[in-house]
Amino acid sequence: MVWRRMFHNDPAPDESSAGDPEKPKRQIPPHLAQRLDIQAGEPRDPEQELRRRLARLRNQHTATLYDIEQGELALEDDNPWKRRVALLTEALETVESDYREAEQIEPGPFHQLPETPVTDFAVEMNNDVATVRLTAGTELFEYEEPLDWAERGHQVTREELRRVAGDPSLVVPADVPPALRPELQAHLDQSLFVLATVLRDRTLDEEPLPKSVTMADLAKPCPTCGGWTDYRGRCQTCARRSARLQELFRERDRLLNERAAEIEEQHRIAERLPLARRRHADIERQIAETEARIGDQPR
Ligand SMILES: [Zn+2]
Numbered sequence: 565m566v567w568r569r570m571f572h573n574d575p576a577p578d579e580s581s582a583g584d585p586e587k588p589k590r591q592i593p594p595h596l597a598q599r600l601d602i603q604a605g606e607p608r609d610p611e612q613e614l615r616r617r618l619a620r621l622r623n624q625h626t627a628t629l630y631d632i633e634q635g636e637l638a639l640e641d642d643n644p645w646k647r648r649v650a651l652l653t654e655a656l657e658t659v660e661s662d663y664r665e666a667e668q669i670e671p672g673p674f675h676q677l678p679e680t681p682v683t684d685f686a687v688e689m690n691n692d693v694a695t696v697r698l699t700a701g702t703e704l705f706e707y708e709e710p711l712d713w714a715e716r717g718h719q720v721t722r723e724e725l726r727r728v729a730g731d732p733s734l735v736v737p738a739d740v741p742p743a744l745r746p747e748l749q750a751h752l753d754q755s756l757f758v759l760a761t762v763l764r765d766r767t768l769d770e771e772p773l774p775k776s777v778t779m780a781d782l783a784k785p786c787p788t789c790g791g792w793t794d795y796r797g798r799c800q801t802c803a804r805r806s807a808r809l810q811e812l813f814r815e816r817d818r819l820l821n822e823r824a825a826e827i828e829e830q831h832r833i834a835e836r837l838p839l840a841r842r843r844h845a846d847i848e849r850q851i852a853e854t855e856a857r858i859g860d861q862p863r
Pocket residue numbers: 672786787788789790791799800801802803
């Protein structure tokens with residue numbers, strides 16, 4: 565045939581042509597293959613086949629028994645699903661009350677700072693390591709990048725600056741009430757660090773440095789809570805509150821989903837009960853039949 569095809573340039577046989585002995589057999593699903601096998605050739609040992617069938621049926625029998633138990637349990641007034649739903653509802657109530665509490669905005673501490681200039685910005689790059697200097701009032705601050713900044717992949721990850729000179733307690737104005745001084749000092753420390761970081765990043769991006777900055781710019785009031793914001797206008801208290809609210813919102817979502825899943829599972833298992841009972845009865849009949857057929861086998 566091969567030579568004929570070659571010389572006569574016959575078209576290759578259509579792949580769908582029936583009866584082609586070279587065509588691979590279509591894949592038959594295993595459960596059908598098993599049935600076909602039983603029908604096609606008589607098994608060599610019919611009793612062994614029957615015993616195998618009996619073992620399979622007994623496994624199915626146990627499985628349906630379990631389904632029935634679960635279905636009956638799901639219909640009881642007090643059942644594991646309802647108990648879990650009750651616990652999840654309790655947890656939800658706690659999360660919702662925590663959320664309402666976290667939503668409350670406490671007025672932040674504030675004291676207006678003077679327009680004292682923050683000057684003498686200087687950013688030096690030595691071997692790609694930044695040093696930032698600035699003067700707040702009369703206090704000189706210096707920040708350095710740790711030497712161990714790392715190159716990860718193709719991106720250079722810069723480490724946070726560290727204050728190596730300057731004392732934030734010395735820039736807290738004299739007229740600030742004693743009760744506010746520790747918090748303002750911590751705030752100015754953070755805000756000066758943010759300004760130093762802005763100066764470094766603008767230098768790296770070849771952008772112009774800010775022209776005039778005053779102490780007041782380092783501690784403007786937050787539009788939400790009225791407390792101090794840093795040089796970038798970020799309020800730590802409000803940022804923490806938002807993060808907490810987001811976390812509680814995700815937790816509420818998770819609990820709601822989990823509760824819905826419990827309710828759904830209980831319904832599904834209860835709904836399946838009549839089917840499980842029918843299937844169980846059917847398997848019991850098949851077991852009896854198979855046992856009888858094993859008993860009828862010639863010895
Ligand atoms: Zn705020």
